[in-house]
Amino acid sequence: xxxxxxxxxxxxxxxxxxxxxxxxxxxxxxxxxxxxxxxxxxxxxxxxxxxxxxxxxxxxxxxxxxxxxxxxxxxxxxxxxxxxxxxxxxxxxxxxxxxxxxxxxxxxxxx
Amino acid sequence: xxxxxxxxxxxxxxxxxxxxxxxxxxxxxxxxxxxxxxxxxxxxxxxxxxxxxxxxxxxxxxxxxxxxxxxxxxxxxxxxxxxxxxxxxxxxxxxxxxxxxxxxxxxxxxxxxxx
Numbered sequence: 363x364x365x366x367x368x369x370x371x372x373x374x375x376x377x378x379x380x381x382x383x384x385x386x387x388x389x390x391x392x393x394x395x396x397x398x399x400x401x402x403x404x405x406x407x408x409x410x411x412x413x414x415x416x417x418x419x420x421x422x423x424x425x426x427x428x429x430x431x432x433x434x435x436x437x438x439x440x441x442x443x444x445x446x447x448x449x450x451x452x453x454x455x456x457x458x459x460x461x462x463x464x465x466x467x468x469x470x471x472x473x
Numbered sequence: 474x475x476x477x478x479x480x481x482x483x484x485x486x487x488x489x490x491x492x493x494x495x496x497x498x499x500x501x502x503x504x505x506x507x508x509x510x511x512x513x514x515x516x517x518x519x520x521x522x523x524x525x526x527x528x529x530x531x532x533x534x535x536x537x538x539x540x541x542x543x544x545x546x547x548x549x550x551x552x553x554x555x556x557x558x559x560x561x562x563x564x565x566x567x568x569x570x571x572x573x574x575x576x577x578x579x580x581x582x583x584x585x586x587x588x
Contacts, residue, residue, distance in 0.1 A: 364515070392574060404477070404564050404579035405516070450516065454574040459529060461506070461577065463516040 365389055366451055366464035374470040375441055383436045383467045385451035394434045394453040396425055399466075405450055441471045475500060477567050477580035478547075485586045492552040492559070494583045498567030505548040506577055507533075507540060510562040522548060523570060555587045 369384045385394065393412045397405035409418050411427035411434060418425045422445075424437040434451055451464040478497040486492050498505050507519040518532040522542040533540065537555075542548040552559055564582045568575035 404581045407576060410576060460518050465515050
């Protein structure tokens with residue numbers, strides 16, 4: 363069983379469309395981070411959300427942390443081919459000191 | 474500022490050989506973490522080290538796997554007598570080590586293929 367479940371697992375959309383990726387858990391997290399990983403490379407940090415209900419924007423990407431700090435979402439507006447990659451949520455649950463990664467969402471944006 | 478460095482980027486070993494993966498953390502970082510990413514699976518924590526200390530190795534198999542982070546030099550993840558199931562991408566991350574649950578910065582990974 364995974365502590366962080368992401369949906370959808372795969373997503374293929376046309377350039378210009380909007381999309382939302384979800385990251386859910388039954389555990390409370392002290393913070394959640396979103397990474398993007400491109401083929402053959404390591405994960406690159408996009409954002410960290412810490413406070414329940416927090417919303418952060420990074421250009422066309424909007425990140426939200428759930429009020430109860432058990433879930434998060436990533437919304438991309440007007441997707442571009444450069445957004446293609448594997449999106450991973452990750453974080454430290456309130457109990458324990460281990461860092462957990464989500465199951466990942468593989469996004470393909472078709473020109 | 475150089476990021477986290479890993480080498481080699483690709484490593485091919487035959488069953489029964491040893492694999493040594495190296496990780497140099499970002500400048501100023503004293504904490505290192507190793508993760509494994511299997512095909513079609515997510516990243517799984519293996520081990521967390523500070524200089525000369527293993528802090529948490531709960532994600533590392535008890536046999537054949539070991540890790541160290543010496544006072545001088547890179548962190549090493551060592552896999553003895555490799556088997557085909559060890560084929561995966563191994564990622565190293567580092568953090569400053571100033572306390573608390575810090576942001577981790579990842580290296581490019583080492584892709585291990587066991588023939």
